[in-house]
Amino acid sequence: MNSDYRMSVVVRTITRLTYGLIIVFGFYVIMHGHLTPGGGFQGGAVVSSAFALLLVAFGSAGLKGRVNRHWFQTLEEVGAIFFLALGLFGIGTAFFFNLFANNPGVPFGQSVPFGPNSGAVSTAGTLPWMNWAVGLKVLTGLTSVVIAMLIGGRKEERE
């Protein structure tokens, strides 16, 4: 497969139209992890598949203006440290103690009535923060792996 092989115009047009929607849907799945099926790991995989779609449709030139490779490796460590810091907030009682639940002053502190209901977003204590930390980590980690396998596995030097 020579280096100027391009995907057809249908693939490139649809990718330009839909990769933003896939990223927004991935952030929706991360955000509402405590109400609907989903959470940090699933939403991070969805957003990373949007970047993989960009790589498949455009080659390594598709990421030139949009994704900075070294930034992604830094963001992964930020996600990991944030997850650990959230576990240490309630260290007075226990490690990983849910400090913000049932506590009506703080951002995600509302209580939930028992039984089936239509969910409210600002419930469940530290769970939404943990979803964001893990989602950031999975997103940037999987995208870094895909970029490294594509660019590092080539014979000639590129980028």
Add this chain to the structure above:
Amino acid sequence: MSLGNLPFIASAMLVILGIYTLLFKRNLVKLVVGGSLIETGVNLFLVTFGYRTAGVAPIYTYAPAAKRMVLPTPQALTLTSIVIGMATTALLLSFAIHVYRHHGTLDARKVKELKG
């Protein structure tokens, strides 16, 4: 005709196919696929372990009233297992690319000696 234990037998068949691939195939990429088949079979077994007859998902948002829920703990364990399986497969594939660059072949019987 009732179902019997057919979902458990199906996940055992996936594990058996993965073990067959690991034993009898020579190409490195096929060995990685065999390992991935074993992990898929184990995850399927974990999820079907916690099913209750006529149960709904263990989520309270818009839940149908007065129905019993399936067990949520095997689903949490399967989440962890899927992520670890993906990490293992990524590392195995990157080592397969390395072996191809050094030895020029993907045959598992020709890459036996350790070169410096």
Add this chain to the structure above:
Amino acid sequence: MKKVLFFVSFLLFASLLLLAAASVHPFGEPTETAMDDYFIANSQREIAANNACTAIVFDYRGFDTLGEATVLYAAVVGVLVAFRTLRKEER
């Protein structure tokens, strides 16, 4: 000769695995459910989360999620180091 030995042991292992899969509890009635009944009944009161599965992953068993995040991080670092070495050799 080695192939025959592999094949016989593979058939033995496969038959034992199928026998074990057919004699787990009947599909649909799990036996030990005391811990899961507690999780389903109390996750809305203690954690204020509608999703019992996410409450287990991040609060009741958050330590396992910490271990899993560490494994994911180690795997990503391993892949990145492997491809940096490959690129340096080609110079």
